[in-house]
Amino acid sequence: MKMRTIETGNLEETQKLGEQLGSHAEENMVFLMKGIIGAGKTTMTQGIARGMGVRKTVSSPTFTIQKIYHGTSMDLYHIDAYRLEGIEQDLGFEDDFENGGLTVIEWSEFFPGILPEEYLAIEIRPTGDTAREIVLEAHGAAYEALLEEIQ
Numbered sequence: 001m002k003m004r005t006i007e008t009g010n011l012e013e014t015q016k017l018g019e020q021l022g023s024h025a026e027e028n029m030v031f032l033m034k035g036i037i038g039a040g041k042t043t044m045t046q047g048i049a050r051g052m053g054v055r056k057t058v059s060s061p062t063f064t065i066q067k068i069y070h071g072t073s074m075d076l077y078h079i080d081a082y083r084l085e086g087i088e089q090d091l092g093f094e095d096d097f098e099n100g101g102l103t104v105i106e107w108s109e110f111f112p113g114i115l116p117e118e119y120l121a122i123e124i125r126p127t128g129d130t131a132r133e134i135v136l137e138a139h140g141a142a143y144e145a146l147l148e149e150i151q
């Protein structure tokens, strides 16, 4: 397992990091995001989307659970599992992991389905008003290669 810790000082820097990940993401990849309310998960996903060539502005999918955005070469499946806490039922979301696109899950600890064996874990920790410590953990060779692309 390969790990990188990156500090950002404002939301733009977090989005830039997301943009790098989005631009190098490959089809069927899964990013699992953790971090308290307001940590910056959706903000970072906005950058990921931009890196994928999504033109629409990504907004929080809390009430819809999942939103799909069309990128240049693949789609972004943006899931927010916050409202799924405690739900044991299999909602069939994992079908999406082989959707030919990139799946990003906020509040992945509350995701009720089976998570993939290989994924990129993204944990965003607020360390100040606008300062964040972002821990990237690559689980699987493709994700380790992805981390190498990050500057």
Ligand SMILES: Nc1ncnc2c1ncn2[C@@H]1O[C@H](COP(=O)(O)OP(=O)(O)OP(=O)(O)O)[C@@H](O)[C@H]1O
Binding pocket: 008, 009, 010, 011, 012, 013, 014, 035, 036, 037, 038, 039, 040, 041, 042, 043, 044, 060, 106, 129, 130, 131, 132
């Ligand atoms: N360095 C930073 N990185 C990301 N967001 C930042 C940063 N500094 C300040 N912010 C602000 O923090 C907030 C992050 O909100 P965001 O909706 O992205 O959080 P979230 O983790 O998705 O929360 P939720 O759990 O409610 O979905 C935004 O208002 C953003 O402008």
Ligand SMILES: [Mg+2]
Binding pocket: 041, 042, 043, 060, 080, 106
């Ligand atoms: Mg959010």
